[in-house]
Amino acid sequence: MKRTLILACILLCSMELSAQSQWIQFSFVSKDFPCEEVPKELTISTILAGKDSTIFKQPFSECSKSIEIPKLPGMYSFTVKTQLYQPILLSFEIKENMADTIQLGDLVLKEPVSELDEVTITGIQRKFIEIDADKTTLTVKDNPVLSISSIYDAILKVPGIMPYPGGGFAVGGQMASVYFEGVPSSLSTDDLMNLLKSLPASSVETIEIISNPGASFDANVSGAIININSIGKPTKWLSGTVTLNYGLNQNQKISPSIVLSSRQSKWSWQLQTGYSNNERSNRDTSDRVFSSFNPEIGLNSDRKEQVHSSYFYFKPSATLNFSRRSSLIMNYNGSFGDTKFTGNSMTESPGMVPAIALQTDYTSRNYGMGNEGMLKFRQEFDTLKRVLNVTAFYSNYQNRSKRSNLQRVSEMDDFSILDYYMNINRFYLRADAEIPFEKIKFYMNFGVKYSLMHVDNIGSYNLNNDSSEIFDNRTYSSRIDFDYTEDNLAGYLDLKKKLGKKVTIGTGLRAENFSLSRASNVTSTARNNYFNFFPSFNAIYRMNSLVNVIGTYSRKIGIPGFSQYDPNNSGYYDPFTSSSGNSALKPNFYDNAQFKITFFDYAQLSVNYTHSQFLNLSEVVVQPNSLQTVQTFRTYKNVNSINYFMALPIPFVLFTKGLKFMDEPVEVDKMSFLYIYSSYTKTTIPDYSYVNRNKGMWTLGVYSQFILPWKIRMNVEYYITGKGNYQIYEFVRNRSSFDVSFSREFYEKKLKTSVSFEDIFNTDQSNTRVSFPNIHMNSYSKQDTRIIWFKIAYSFGRIEKNDSEGLNLPNVGGE
Template sequence: MKSLCTAVLVLVSTTFFAQETEKNKENTSVNDTIKNKNINELEGVTIYGNKRQYIKVESDKTTISIKENPMLSTGNALEAVKKLPGVITSPNGGLTLNGKGVAIYIDNAPSTLTGQDLQNYLSSLPANAIEKVELIYNPGAAFDANASGSIINIITSSKRLKGINASFNLNYNFNKYQKPSPQILLNGKEKDLSWQTMLGYNYIDSENRTISDQTFTAFSPDIVMRQENFSVTTQRNLYWRTGTNYKLSKKSNILLNYNMNLGNDRNVFDATTQSDDIDYLNNGVTKTKNQNHELSIQYKTKLDTIGRTLDVTGFGNLFHRNPISTSDATDLISNESFFNDGNSDFDLKNYYLKYDFTIPFEKYKFSITTGGKYNILKVDNIGDYFINSPTVNRIVFDYSENNLAFYAEARKKIKKFNFTLGLRFEDFNVERISSTVDGKIKFRNTNLFPNISAIYEVNDNINVTANYSKKINQPNYFTLDPNNSSSFDQYNTSQGNIFLDPTFFDNYEVKITALQFIQLGANFTRTKDNNLFIFSADADATEPISNQTFQQFDRFDTFSAYFSFPIPLDYFFKGKEEFQKRMNYIDKMNYIFVNINYVKNDIRGFDFPYSNEAIWSYSTQAQFILPWDIKNTISYFILDRGNWEIYKITKPIQQFDISFNKEFMNNKLKVGLHCFDVFNSNEINALVGGNNLNTNFYQKQDSRVFRISLTYNFGNLKLQKENTDIEVEKVKSGGGLVK
């Protein structure tokens, strides 16, 4: 591997970008020519000096194109994000980036939803609605401090061409079940108004099997119990996304977006619990209805000719969820029937107002960005549970959070160095109320969060970056809410921990970025009071009951290293001349992109029943251009054995995907054939050590899916995009270059 990587670095350095200087000169002259023409008069799809790139590596972030990437653009946003380089899904379903926790942003705004609600939302967002995804490794002061370590920013804004344009998309999924997901997208531009509307419906069935072999160590002798659960989940959701962009003047825009999602899900489960003296059966159904509404308005203006800009954004989010669970549980030993029924009424309201103001001083190669934000979050959840009795057990949970923030960030270029220094003030006022505890639980956190980064430009193609940032993670409603939802029966409970403290992070990173495709880096995160999902048992319980909850760990350190690089197959198989012809058209190239991760966790103050070993992950994405212009894309991921957070992975987690795509009718019709998890090998085998309980956990989802995708574009496709956005060098992630 080392010799291959060295060869790739030398090859790409000497050939892949050897022509960049000359090309940039040519592009400059071409762009000067374009400026003298009316862009609305250009016909066809001729591109002047523009590269189509599926992936672009910068010192502060990596940007991946989604909409034009056939492997990522079918299915939903969650599927697409999981395939991005450096993104690893933990055994509990959470996402990490190069070993660090992430916050999900959508169109530069942090998502209000968390836990399973966030995963369901991403599953309902179609991938072909996404233009690109930004992987931001060390977000600066302009981003919320409540971002743990990294940010995945999903950009859904789309091109708007003059006139009315449309596309119809259909994904048809085959596994044991066969369900369609149709969608229509309309967009256009008339004078100063551009707009887009997307309407679609998802219908997906899937199966999931979990097996837990659990040892309860508080009993004498130990009690060993096996629990199995098989469920069939039906997800149905209707979504409508619309946005407008009105050009008030040459310097000002106003953007209005509204997103709606209506869900109607069903989960049919069949669970068994067996031990020496236990033979227990629990089956039933959970029906969940939810609705999500998001409204945002943004005003963007360029104040003068020297580049001062002002952005003001208002945002509101209303989310409602109502799961109703009915079950029929039977103890076969005593031949007594039980039931475990429950329902909850969950409401979330989130509002914020923010502004960003940028002042550049080009003469001094210096810029200042400042801004502020006020956020209000309110969560209410009332759960009613009937456990082996017609008497209701009601749990009431209320959460409120007010957050006031201000920041300032300065950038300065000194010769080959670019420095960024930022400071963010955050004032959190949090109140938690639950019927399971007496009184209110209050937190008032007022802190300063600094960030600093330095970039050294070795040459035009290589940068060395060093970063430090301090962050906080307020426990979200999913980790706090004591309501059990539907995950409970005679021997299982599931609840949040209302006593969790905020988590503080110190993030350090050093990285080498080369040639827009290669990065080699390492980061270290020191975490205080980290909150992690765990299985545990009560030491004083009279019978074995497994509790799924969240526990706080006083000290949690993570070291990770990563290496990403391309293998330009065209250079080897087609020669230097043909390779250089395809430089600007990566969608016509044959390549392999490789990402390698190493992660080592160190948890202090907690004894696990197994040794602590580092874990490796490998992922590759390849593209091959076959005869008749058929595009073949292949993706492979493997998370090897080792320790991931508090889990001991005992068998590699892996998945192999393959896709074939062909365009017809002058690119108006696109047809794709896809198979995900070809060998049906994506499963989780892990050990989990908790208080008084050791768990051997197995989970297998219905991950092998065949899909047919059809996209038909119609309307005026000849006119080049007229951009109504105001292009400003405003907020980068904390390490951006000052030009």
Template sequence: MKSLVLGLFLLVSASVFSQKTPVKITVNAPLSNRSCEKDEELRTVTLARADGSSPIIFNVLGCKIERELNLEPGNYVIDVTALDSPIQSQKFAVKAGETTIALPDLKLETKTQQLAEVTITAKQKKFIKIDPDKTTVNVKDNGMLNSGNAMDAVRRIPGVVKSPGGGLTLNGRGVQIYIDGAPSTLTGQDLENYLNSLPAGAIEKIELIYNPGAAFDANASGSIINIVTASRKMKGVNASFNINYNFNEYQKPSPQILLNGKVKEVSWQTMFGVNYIESENQNNSTQTFTTLTPPVTLDQKNFTQTINRNLYWRTGLNYRINDKSNLLFNYNMSASKDDNNTTNTATGNGIDFLNNGFTKEKTNFHEASTQYKLKLDTIGSTVDVIAYGNYFGRTPMNKSVSQEDGARTFNNSDLNFDLYNYYLKYDFNLPITKLKLNFATGGKFNHLKVTNFGRYNFESTNEDIFDNGTFTDAIDFDYLETNLAFYAQVTKSIKKFSFTAGIRFEDFNVTRNASTVANEIKFTNTNLFPSISLNYRFTDQLNLNSSYNRKVNQPGYTNIDPNNNSLFNRYNASEGNLLLAPVFFDNYSATFSAFNYIQLGVNYSVSKDANQFVIAAEPGELVANRTFVQIDRFKTFSSYLNFPIPLDYIFKGKNEFNTRMANPDKMNYIYANIAYQKTTTDGFSTGFKNDGVFTYGGQAQIQLPYDIVSTLNYFYVPTGIWEIYKVTEPIQQFDISLNRDFMNKRFSTRQKT
């Protein structure tokens, strides 16, 4: 019995003393060529029993290694290595009850190797990249463009001008706005408001596509500005917070939160933010009503103060099904509330008129798309299928009070606007490498519906009409468009030449209804739209490109909707033109580009039934009506030159210039744009000689002390003739921003004026 008890005691004792206990191991492993205090290199540590069993492997940053491990008593070996140094080893023993072990230093010897020649190549960041078919402008890393909103970024791009008639032009030609490769269905002020609500910090790059081929929609006026929003794929969960605060007399705070990450086969990104924008706008115009006897001249002034509150959410999901296929889902929404206080005056010929108005407008925008991308083989054959839909709603309410000759009258309006757009699209790409040829084809079906119901009260003497919601007039507008399209395109390279030829089939069916016309208005257009381009590459840095395409432009809803604006009083009205027909364009262009920054180009465009904004009056009436007219033929010639002025080369010399070339963030430069445009018309007389007009623009980056970067943007249109408009006073725009980055660009401050 005693022997049994003694055996059990010895067995339990052995079990207790063989259990793992926490032991703190410390050792320094300095590199031979640096001190421990400045050493942040990665060490790989392996700790195992002397017989090589039960290894523990971990990594440590820096010279000092300290780790608490659960170890059994016994003999151990620790191995340490860093960089390309040989492994250094140390044997030691762990005794029962021991909790701390300090080992002698393990000195790591770094290997050295004599190299015959070393060439270090830095990847140069490029803010502008010029290709034969498009120009890509980097926004994310460009302090000149990544502050403010998308509209600010677009208008600072060389060659982009907001024309006197409204809308944007690129090197003298009209443009269609795309967001992430999808054409925007918004037009006019709605599009401008949407771009004002999209922060520039959410944009990765902007693509300027001068002559889009058959793969792009034919429903464009000739050029495309494609805004590509940022997309990041990083493992784990990552977050960033940005706030853009601009102020002068008015304030523009725009905080933004960005979350993104990657878990196994799913990468995702979501962006949430708000914009609060205070602004003002002043317009002065002089109109002479020549059909009155005697003619009456009115000097009109319009001053508007606006507060825009916008909330947006943008999210995306990318599921990697396998090595060859991906499924992408995107959802974007924005909601805004705008307040406008407007003062209008009209004076002249015994007229002294004052109108004060207040407009409250709510908008909401929802957009969703699903895309399936499939790689068919290793040579680049792909299939893309996209299902897309968006909704835009707007509900402006306007109230105004007019005073003239001591009498007061009241106007009010209430509009309800809805836009629904859906499409299904596929694209197939087949490269044939042996023939240096690429074949692409695809198709699209699009459905667009717009409704706008407006209720009005004109020139009432009853002040209570504001409160009781009485309306004496109503205008109901309905628009329906369906479009079926197919295209085929071939690209072929022959030595220094490359050709692209394509054909696109489009079938448009448009129906317009309004309570202001008796009969339904229909347009059915079935047409072929060819495109061809030829590029000759003199060298890798010198290219000559020429192209032709045919396009069509269906009038935007703001051009035809009788409810298109709530601006109305005794001397002003605004309405669309329901009879506007589709506009067909023949576009020709030639561009020479050099060294990725220099561009010299010419464009010639002929459009049939061109739509233009005018202010007109019916004979014998003293009312200026803002509307649109159709011109039989509209011919536009434009030329442009974009070139950099390297200030570092001029003031600091060639060596300093070459040093800074690898990092444009540290360069001083001016990027200049000079353009000329002349338009002639058939079937429409402007009443003045058209000599065309030059425009001048420049963007500059100047390095200031204390790592402050100043970015400047200047645009100037002198007096002259722009399309059918006479510019009697120069048009100028000047922006300046001061930027300072901190914490390795993880924090920055910016002051803009």
């Protein structure tokens, strides 16, 4: 694991740190419309030293309203904005010994206006995190720690998110899916990571962590969801952000990008484009012991690889507003990737007579091109925000890969070529309705969806040829043509009810039918049909302004990825190593439950339990008295996993001022703090034979911020993961990383700069042990993680947020 969740503490400044509450009561009067039909949105902040900062924001439609805020003395501004009326501007003062309720009286709505506005109450403390029963939302915009980094870096600093072994992210010990604006990414793991490292975090408004996705999300969601929402509605003038990241070690990494947006009358548009050029070095060693021989035979491999990848993306989007209540959103996403691999490996068995000495030199080049389009029509039927969304999506992704191997054994050369062409087409059509009943605090969402995916993957091979001419004149001796089709039809209902001011509960039910078909010229055709119901439940109890108690449950299905079925040899190849899919894999039905307590929003204790009826994991197959290994997949039954997580922020001012600091507003970019987190994960797989006792894995991390002279922020991060088992893998050595960064903002925070030093002690590496019938394996993997990063971002223009318009970060991928 490279780095973890972290961040939370910076956000301590946005907490409501006093248990005392001040109630603000007011009501609305309207001549033209019943006031309950006028949508309103409420935000509260105070004024101090000429600065405003929002501390409360909430949409509502009632004619009368009571709002609870921390009772902190000071002047407050109160701004009410609506879709149809002029803003209402007020101010009030909170004093220490005043009554607990302030009456603002009747507020008159008058003189319709032409543009959609919102209700804002402004204050000193900016709330960077919002906790609900079904999700946790972290604000990235104007966040002094996150906004200078890439989206990839920002995600890893969200409390509870860790890197997933093999790529991607993990939440609660399970791999998480990445969504953009509620749409899942269809990019490969490598392309998705390249994109996230290229996109600037300054283009993101919020990151949502949905640990137990409800009925509105696909049943085929693996674990949690990380949903990325971009900066909102463009202004009438041109605005944007230019970003440049440059990383340096023995290799170079550079990623420039630009985000532009604007609007004219009924039209608004946004453009994101960028490029990344990434060089990296990898080293992998493997010690294999073949236990079916007597005495046992060992093979030791050492592989070194140099990777050069370039990635370009072009993502325009536009919104056409037909009226105040209807709009059409159009997104296009284009991307192109080019990755070159150059490597060599040495495989030896010095204990054998005669000894084996295999040298492999290889080159590989992958070209990937993606084109995606989305149309989304949104219609509000009345001022109570009854909404219908209809979305159509199509994507095409093509990948061409050419690999050449030179293998030398006992001074004899063999030549092999492995070429692939993959074509993936995806389509879905969905309709979603939102019906709120504000008077009784009851909310209902329901919808239907049909999706279709078709995959063709053609592998062409010429293995162990005695002529190098096949490299220049690529002729093939065998071919595998894999065809995969998946379609599903689903309907869902989500219900949510607020019980008083402290309790909110939600429940949902999704019915979904999956049809799978897979065939190739080397395997028989297989068809499966799965239909089931998938319930979900969530609840939150807000004990007070400081403590939340949350419980969630969901049932999901995990359909094996098409690559797990594919019989093509798509992994590393030499005379002793190959790979293939498994057409007999079963889908996983799993139940996931979570219980969490949060304090001040950022301190938390949580436990997550998952029972998987089936779980598909990697397996190495070796026949008795053979030295050839085949990397494939296997279905394990009745797998149980439990994850504990703890996080505690400690502001240093606590040691100088004691608890008195809790009565004072604090600005995050002026606060020094320490954030401590720890997690423990244990997975039990009854069908797997562990080499040693199955032990869970601990992770301990510390993230801190120090305010230095000249407004420089220094952030220090350290984590260590102990020995233990993760699924079938036993980590036999600790893994750790130590990072330091320095950042500063200029020109009213428009220019942001940073210098960071990652993995200073070069200890971010993986050492694992795994065992299968007839073979025991010890593996070591190391990438060039010790890097110096220089990052600069400049923002210009102004940005307004309008949640109802929906022009956000172009959707990357689809279902």
